Every structure is written in C-alpha cells, then in structure tokens.
Amino acid sequence: MAHPLQLGAMTARPYRLPLLSNASPAAVIAQLSEDDRPGALWGNWFGGGLLIFRRPFRVEEPVDASDGFGYLDEQPTLSGSELASGMVGGGWLACFGYDATTTTLGFYDSLLHWREDSGWFFESLGLSGREAENSAALQYWTTILRAAPTAPIKPLQVGVFRVATEPETARDGYLAGVEEVINRIDHGHFYQLNLCLRLHADVASSAPVVFGHLCEQLQPAFGGLITGPLSHGAPRMVTSFSPELFLRIRDRTVLTAPIKGTAPRKDANSAAALRASAKDAAENIMIVDLMRNDLSRVCLPGTVAVQELLALQPHPGVWHLVSAIHGELSQHTTTAQLLTAAFPPGSVTGAPKISAQQGIADLEVEARGAYTGSIGLVSPLAGADFNVIIRSFELHHDRLELGVGGGITVDSVPIREWYECLHKAAPLVAAAGSVLDQELADEPAPPAAELLASGVFESILVVRGKIIRLAAHLARLDRSCRELYGHGIPDDLPDTAYQLASVHSDRGRLAIRVLARPSEGRLDFSLDASPLGARPASSTLRYQPRPDRSWRHKWLERSALVDAEAAVVPALPFFTSRSRAQHITETSRGNLFIQDQDGFWCTPPLDEQVLPGVTRREVLDLLADRGAPARIRRCSVQELRQSRGAFWTSSLSGAVPITAVDGTALPDVSEFTANLNGELDIC
DSSP: OOOSSOGGGOEEOOEEEEEOOOOOHHHHHHTOOGGGOOEEEEESGGGSEEEEEOSOSEEEOOSSHHHHGGGGGOOOEEOOSOOOTTOOOOEEEEEEOSSTTOOEEEEESEEEEEETTTEEEEEEOOBTTOHHHHHHHHHHHHHHHHHTTTSOOOOOOBOOBBOSSOHHHHHHHHHHHHHHHHHHHHTTSOSEEEEEEEEEEEBOSOHHHHHHHHHHHHOOTEEEEEEOOOSSSSOOEEEEEEOOEEEEEETTEEEEEOEEEEEEOOSHHHHHHHHTOHHHHHHHHHHHHHHHHHHHTTBOTTOOEEEEEEEEEEETTEEEEEEEEEEEBOTTOOHHHHHHHHOSOGGGTEESHHHHHHHHHHHOSSOOTTTTSEEEEEETTTEEEEEOOOSEEEEETTEEEEEEEEEEOTTOOHHHHHHHHHHHHHHHHHHTTOOBOTTTOOOOOOOOHHHHHHOEEEEEEEETTEESSHHHHHHHHHHHHHHHHSOOOOTTHHHHHHHHHHHTTTSSEEEEEEEEEEETTEEEEEEEEEEOOOOOSOEEEEEOOOOSSOOSSOBSOOHHHHHHHHHHTTSEEEEEOSSOTTBEEEESSSEEEEEOTTSOEEEOOOSTTSOOOHHHHHHHHHHHHHTOOEEEOOOBHHHHHTSSOEEEEETTTEEEEEEEETTEEOOOOHHHHHHHHHHTTOO
16 A cells, blocks of 8 residues: 655645634544544644544555654655644654554545634645645545534444453453562562553444544543554554553654553542552652653753653543653654654553563463554654553454553552552443443442451561561551551561560560551551460361451451351361352461362462462462462362362461361371471471
C-alpha cells in the first residue's frame, strides 16, 4: 500500500477552512466507516479538542514497533509562513504496539478538527498533486457534518467482560505472578515490574461507535482511535481512552508525564490515602528516574529535569499520581531517535526496562497486543504527541479485549494488586454499558469495627539475642497499618526491638510481640518479650470453620482462632476458602505446604483468606534455591489427605511436619523439615 511518491520530496502549503455545524463530536465519529481506515485523537492533543482522519495517503505496517520509527522522520517540506494558530493539518498517525505485528502507521494529509471554543475546521497540509483528493475530503466532511446532528447513534452492544480461563484460575495465576515478581525483585532482577492480564467480551458495535460513546462519557485526556494493522492476520482496531502522556515534542523541547499510583475514587479519603502511600510514591519515583535516564540519552546534558513530582490527578473512576519530566533534544536528534531511546513507555514495563520486559515475557499468560504501546501523531506543523495505550479496547473478529495491570514492587500485596486491575477496568466496562463477570469482582466488605478497634500485631522469633527476619515482619506490619489506619510504623521501632532483644540475650528462644492499637486517630505501639518453649515436633490437623472475613492481617482479636483450636485440641484446626469449601487455606498457626503426586511442593495463593507469612516466603525462596519444584496454587482437602507429605510454617515454630489430617495418616517429612529449619535459623 506504500505510495510511489516519497513524502520528503513533496512540498506542502497548509490551509484551514471553517465549517459551520452544531454536530457533536461523538455523532461525527459514529458516522465513520471502518473501510475508510479512520483514526481519531480526542482530548489534550495539540491544544485540546478532536482530530478525525480518514483515507490515509500512505500506510506502513512493519512487523515490529522499532521498525516503524524511521518513517516518522519522513515529512514534506513546508512552504509559506502564515499558519493559523493551533493548526495541525495532518501527519503520521501511528500505533506502536507492545507486541510484534500490532504496529501500524498511516500518513494523513488532511483532517477534520474540532475545538470547543471555535467549532469545526477542515485542515489540509496542501500536498502538491493532492488537490482533487483534498476537494473530495472537504466535500465528504461537509456532508457528514450536515447529517450528524440528526443521524441516530447506535447503542453499544458489548457483552460481559470475562477472563480467558476460569475466574478463580485467572485470579490465582495473577496472585502467583505477583509473588514471583516480588521474588525476582528480592533476587535483584529488577526494582519494579508492570504485571498485566486481559479481559474479553463479545462486541457487535463498530470501533468508531465504541470510541465515540466512551469518549463522550469518559472525556479521556489522550483518547485515540486507530485502524490496523490489516496485513498481519485478523483486522484490528484500537480504541484508547488513556489518561497518560508518553511524549510531547514542541520545537526541541520534549515532555513526558508518567502515571504510577492508582486508587479508586470511592470517597473523600481515597485521594489523601493515595497521596500518603509510600508504596505508590516509591513506584512513581522509580519510573521518573527511568524516564529521566531515557531522555538523557537524546537530550542536551543538564537539560533533563523533573517539572512536577507526585501530582494528584482525578481521572474517570480513579485517582492517579502523575509526574512530569522535560528536556531539550540534542541538535540533530529526530523523533525516531527519541522513540528508540524511550519506547516502550517505562510506566507500563518496569525498571530496569530490559530486565522488566524479560520478566513480562516470562510471567504474563496472554500477549499484550497493542496495549501498553503508544498511539501518536507527528505533524510537520504542530510537533508530536504520543500517549500510553492503557484504558484501551482492542477489537477484532467481533471480540473486544481490555488489558489491565499494575506496577509491582517489593511492598506489593498480591490481592490488592488484583483489585487495582479491576478498579482500572471498572470505568471502561461501565461506560461500555457492560459488567465484569461477577466471579471476578469479589472484593470483601471492609473489616468489622471490632477488628479495627483491636489492632494488629507481629510475633518475631529471637534466638540467643538474634532477631530472626525483623525487617520482613516490620514491613508486613507497616503495610497493614497503612492500609487499615493510614499510618505507618514509627522509625525507631527497629531500634526498640533490638534493645529489647539485647536485654534478654541470655535466653535461648524468645518471642517479641509488636502491638499496634488505634487510639484517638493515631496508632499506639508497644513491645513485649516472653520466653518460648521447644518447637512442636509435629502436628495433626482437623478441619474447622471460621468466620467469613479477611484473614490476611494479623488481628489482635483472635477469639475465632482460639475457639477453633479449642474445638479440636490436641490437633490444630485448618480452614478452607469462603468461596470454594473444598480448597484449603491455612492453619490457625501458620501457612500450609503439601507435596502433590507430581512431587511439587504447593502452597495456596495469597488471597483474603491467607496471611502472607514471613516464613512461607522464606521457604519458597529456599525451595527455589535448592531447585526443588514449588508451585503457588489451590489445593483441595482431598489433595491434602492424599499428599506425599505436608507441613505448616510460622515464624516462631519454623516448618512443622503434619502427621495426620482428619484421622488420615500422612507420609513422614520430618527429615525434610529439619533441613529447612536449619536453613531458616530456627532451633
């Protein structure tokens, strides 16, 4: 489809013509035909408003994003010096997809431009030899604008949004993926990784109709409609309702504004909670550093600077933390060279970028498609704007795909990352007149008042004055305190714990308890120490029910656990999932590991029913270091009873072999757990 004439050899005399019409932007977009290879940009592009394109003069569809950057530098030579303010005229409208074969570029030499303050205009670059085509385009848009005010806009026809597998399987896989990311962060592979999943729905509406409807409702900052690629398998269209600016070039100045940090817009407190979130702030700052590094590769030394840091911005359904970095491009740096340095956007990959991209390839189940790539326009008149393809639908074969994800750091809580994905999807799903599969949207009610009033705590092992895994325990306590009460732990808490341990350094085994209790809008912290007896040599388990609540916090109010233990003494109780009664979760004292019939050591994923055990995490790391096969997955009660062995873990008891479950004897794993305990520094 490449045009025989090269753009660089052509001259352009841009012009603009006003078109009188009261047609709404959504109504005009809805009239577009997919056969005309339409495109559109809605929001804060080039001063704001709407740009609509059809019938490109030239199309390029390379098999990879980087192969397409060079086309952007091919532009016609401008003649004439008087240009209307805010005129765009045309240029390369491009989609650089994250995955190969989702990249497409079209050069449009005319467009329809709407701004709220000035109405509709026809704009053209005035390429030499294209007079007849411009005349036909002007006639087409004039006809459309006459018809649009009275033309009915078809209602959207979008089905329920589902995952490609069973909902619980998809959720558990994502939870396990978050844990694996944290494990790789701990091992120095990267500092942060953006982990994504995809939702799917049937669609009977055209992409222009979908785009017009949702833009009118959501008013996206950087919405984009792209046709193609058409030459790599199934025809595809992308409708993006992105809030995020990837790159903006004006003269020699480049600006990027990464988004990192998200919270649902539930109430007045959600914005303040996001602004106070140490995890979200750290995540944003990491990406700011990454983008500064990317821009420094092509900007003049000393010109790359942070313009704004951690600004709180409202967007449809969510709050975001947004930062801005700018720089001055080196004299001979081209748009293609800038994209080569900065693509894909760091806010949707991770840091360092290359290592994070390898992690994405390893851990994400479905290909991303165009999602997390970039849509942009490079105009010889106006400069260049590129968004980040998030909050986006990809349509092909009467199917609609929605990618969602979040940045994972060492402080991430797996189930909360899952909820964040659903929070990001919710405004788009609702705007499309659809719903999420109800089995996906399973966020629990807030904790009961009596639980919140009691507070949370940590029990930490001390062996002959040495505190075992203090940092991990205090990090877990800090996460709970910030989530539940909006306050972190005091800075001097580690020193207080060390002082307490030193006082009792002559004792063999000791438990330090750190208690956090709410009091008049603040948290009161206290520490105490008590001697421990010998570790349990083994345990038997019996099933017991427990209340339907979130158990991923270590609540001080433990009467439900005390009652469950009393009901089965001398055995320990084990519990099952609230949604799937046949699936085990944990014991009253710690996390469960079972060896399945394939020889894998398995432990349930960290949902609302499982405490994120410090020793559980350490055991997973030890198994990985040994090369012993381990999996994070659901395990049934029947699997537990028929396992090749099982144990439970806690910080005070280490790994404790389970000898029987509900009266059924299990194989002996005491030698295996003894070796684990040696490596765990537990005696």
